[in-house]
Amino acid sequence: xxxxxxxxxxxxxxxxxxxxxxxxxxxxxxxxxxxxxxxxxxxxxxxxxxxxxxxxxxxxxxxxxxxxxxxxxxxxxxxxxxxxxxxxxxxxxxxxxxxxxxxxxxxxxxxxxxxxxxxxxxxxxxxxxxxxxxxxxxxxxxxxxxxxxxxxxxxxxxxxxxxxxxxxxxxxxxxxxxxxxxxxxxxxxxxxxxxxxxxxxxxxxxxxxxxxxxxxxxxxxxxxxxxxxxxxxxxxxxxxxxxxxxxxxxxxxxxxxxxxxxxxxxxxxxxxxxxxxxxxxxxxxxxxxxxxxxxxxxxxxxxxxxxxxxxxxxxxxxxxxxxxxxxxxxxxxxxxxxxxxxxxxxxxxxxxxxxxxxxxxxxxxxxxxxxxxxxxxxxxxxxxxxxxxxxxxxxxxxxx
Amino acid sequence: xxxxxxxxxxxxxxxxxxxxxxxxxxxxxxxxxxxxxxxxxxxxxxxxxxxxxxxxxxxxxxxxxxxxxxxxxxxxxxxxxxxxxxxxxxxxxxxxxxxxxxxxxxxxxxxxxxxxxxxxxxxxxxxxxxxxxxxxxxxxxxxxxxxxxxxxxxxxxxxxxxxxxxxxxxxxxxxxxxxxxxxxxxxxxxxxxxxxxxxxxxxxxxxxxxxxxxxxxxxxxxxxxxxxxxxxxxxxxxxxxxxxxx
Numbered sequence: 001x002x003x004x005x006x007x008x009x010x011x012x013x014x015x016x017x018x019x020x021x022x023x024x025x026x027x028x029x030x031x032x033x034x035x036x037x038x039x040x041x042x043x044x045x046x047x048x049x050x051x052x053x054x055x056x057x058x059x060x061x062x063x064x065x066x067x068x069x070x071x072x073x074x075x076x077x078x079x080x081x082x083x084x085x086x087x088x089x090x091x092x093x094x095x096x097x098x099x100x101x102x103x104x105x106x107x108x109x110x111x112x113x114x115x116x117x118x119x120x121x122x123x124x125x126x127x128x129x130x131x132x133x134x135x136x137x138x139x140x141x142x143x144x145x146x147x148x149x150x151x152x153x154x155x156x157x158x159x160x161x162x163x164x165x166x167x168x169x170x171x172x173x174x175x176x177x178x179x180x181x182x183x184x185x186x187x188x189x190x191x192x193x194x195x196x197x198x199x200x201x202x203x204x205x206x207x208x209x210x211x212x213x214x215x216x217x218x219x220x221x222x223x224x225x226x227x228x229x230x231x232x233x234x235x236x237x238x239x240x241x242x243x244x245x246x247x248x249x250x251x252x253x254x255x256x257x258x259x260x261x262x263x264x265x266x267x268x269x270x271x272x273x274x275x276x277x278x279x280x281x282x283x284x285x286x287x288x289x290x291x292x293x294x295x296x297x298x299x300x301x302x303x304x305x306x307x308x309x310x311x312x313x314x315x316x317x318x319x320x321x322x323x324x325x326x327x328x329x330x331x332x333x334x335x336x337x338x339x340x341x342x343x344x345x346x347x348x349x350x351x352x353x354x355x356x357x358x359x360x361x362x363x364x365x366x367x368x369x370x371x372x373x374x375x376x377x378x379x380x381x382x383x384x385x386x387x388x389x390x391x392x393x394x395x396x397x398x399x400x
Numbered sequence: 401x402x403x404x405x406x407x408x409x410x411x412x413x414x415x416x417x418x419x420x421x422x423x424x425x426x427x428x429x430x431x432x433x434x435x436x437x438x439x440x441x442x443x444x445x446x447x448x449x450x451x452x453x454x455x456x457x458x459x460x461x462x463x464x465x466x467x468x469x470x471x472x473x474x475x476x477x478x479x480x481x482x483x484x485x486x487x488x489x490x491x492x493x494x495x496x497x498x499x500x501x502x503x504x505x506x507x508x509x510x511x512x513x514x515x516x517x518x519x520x521x522x523x524x525x526x527x528x529x530x531x532x533x534x535x536x537x538x539x540x541x542x543x544x545x546x547x548x549x550x551x552x553x554x555x556x557x558x559x560x561x562x563x564x565x566x567x568x569x570x571x572x573x574x575x576x577x578x579x580x581x582x583x584x585x586x587x588x589x590x591x592x593x594x595x596x597x598x599x600x601x602x603x604x605x606x607x608x609x610x611x612x613x614x615x616x617x618x619x620x621x622x623x624x625x626x627x628x629x630x631x632x633x634x635x636x637x638x639x640x641x642x643x644x645x646x
Contacts, residue, residue, distance in 0.1 A: 039559070110575030126546075128522035129523070185516065336554065341494070344507070
């Protein structure tokens, strides 16, 4: 369908889109209700794999939420005009994805009805409690940030709000990575590497989401993205993919160097079945090599469709990476008695199986749908479409 | 004849008096006994640190007395879903990879002085009582399961489904995390944990319970005399449960 034809049915298309996404949200909420009603026994989770598929979705959304704000930060904090035009959309996506991720996390609790307890009882030594404060603060700061951008009188404060949001998002992703980094007993975690690794993962996942959403918005409105801007964003994405790969490499090299970690590395990299496959084929091949090949290919990297494909591959690779880290990290047994073979009725010493159940997937997709619904409606009613004022942007600033 | 009647009457009166005296005195004796326990309403004291010493050389492979006693005392029963069924205490079979020497021992919450589960709990539901017992406040546990991720001993279980027939002393709820309470409800009545009692009644003598802060307690004397081990001592958690023979 050409754009003129689409224009005529645009209104109906919008409502159809909202209806489809709304239905996904409802299905996700229904799945959560089913899990709460019957208990987690209806999920694939167990006393061995205590965090399952909903956590993979929730953590992806939360990490990507902080990362997508990067686009705004480059504009407001580092003064790049091209990114300034994209800052409101970047802020909106950050809020929407955080809302989706937190909803999934909250609905996967054993007692989601006790949300008020989580908001009123704080153990300040817990990085989880700190995260509750950081998430809430993120909503407030980014909301103010968007307001300073969209309300002309407040524009003078944008730089300050943007700087606060930038610092806050770094703290937030540090804390998200530290949820795992602070787990002293598990071999996959207990590493200061995880905090900066989560930050760089957020840059990649967030930018990938931004590129896709921006592409859809431009297509929907029959507009074309400027070549130079397209080139900048795709180059930035390639740098982030490379940085995530570097952190992954150092993480595994460090583990391989420690004798006590060798068995765990063997499990993830060689014998781990689904985890090994997801690592090599999901994260490395699909999530790293393939998008890099596209983004650096002289022909393909100029085509919007291929850049969006690369961004989608980054997201797929991100899910694979989080699945390996979260589920693979729990599947490998705790080393309670190092140097001894152990067995028990509680599955000590065994690789723990996990098959995610349908409700877990539905809840996860429900979270994505919440983020999508908030975005679609906000973009409709408020002015989030990036508007490039090329009279303000010297063409020289658009060259790489 | 009259003598016989008198005798039987005297016996009756004596039995009656003894019985009445018993009925009158018994509650008093019980009260005296209970008076040794901590009165209700009085906070647990940090002058005590409850702990346990497990001698794995006396713990036989296949013996499950402690596990059964715990299940009965705390109402922890199998539901036929082994992967999601809570286990407060379990028997672990160990084999040294090099020498092939094997051990059997019970593993449960180690009641650490520096419990990682308490550190990570966002709401403070995981807490350590003044006398060293690590517990979950089921009123404010939100079921996030972060403590399960943090525990180095796999001591905690998540209640995956609703449970009937609970022990009134040990309320349990779907959606919360739970673990060995060291039978806190029994300790507060000056009794031993059910697992220790069962091990002793079975004449195994592999489990010793007592106050680690009291240098004259049997457990402190044994720890001062024999080489004992804290599991994952490298983590420096200062566990309340110690092992001998591994």
